[in-house]
Amino acid sequence: MKQIEVQIMGQSYLLGCPDGGEAQLREAVERVDAAMCKIRDAGKVKARDRIAVLASLNLAFDLAAQQAAALAAPAPVAAAPTTGGGDADARAAQLIQKLDQALAGDDHLL
Known part of the structure; x- marks a missing residue:
């Protein structure tokens, strides 16, 4: 398993990545970083752990909505x-x- 270094909200993380999955992992990191930065930049939440939880919930909600739309189509x-x-x-x-x-x-x- 390969390890890659990524940045999320300005903090470095070393993540394990399966062979052939680097592009997909980097795309996921970009989504998480964008979601967290959007919450941080709104200025209402300051704690990194709370920002991470809110971003996770927002991303999970969006995914569930996409899956529901795909099933309904x-x-x-x-x-x-x-x-x-x-x-x-x-x-x-x-x-x-x-x-x-x-x-x-x-x-x-x-």
Whole structure:
């Protein structure tokens, strides 16, 4: 495991990073740093630990909102032919299959 040095709110941290994950970790550090600096710069909270907790809560809330929006968005489905009586049943089966695929692997619903 590789170690990289990063800066969050002007303080250095040495973080362990899995091989191939440096770009993703640096992006996460940028998000955390931006969220913490925004709270600090608002001037209402001074303690670093409180700033970190508020930034964490804000980031977690944003992530939950994004996940909820992704679950609520309808999955694109190719148009099925509309001729014949069995087409409605086939289309319904296709929609159910797409929904099952979209929800596969989720342990919970938001």
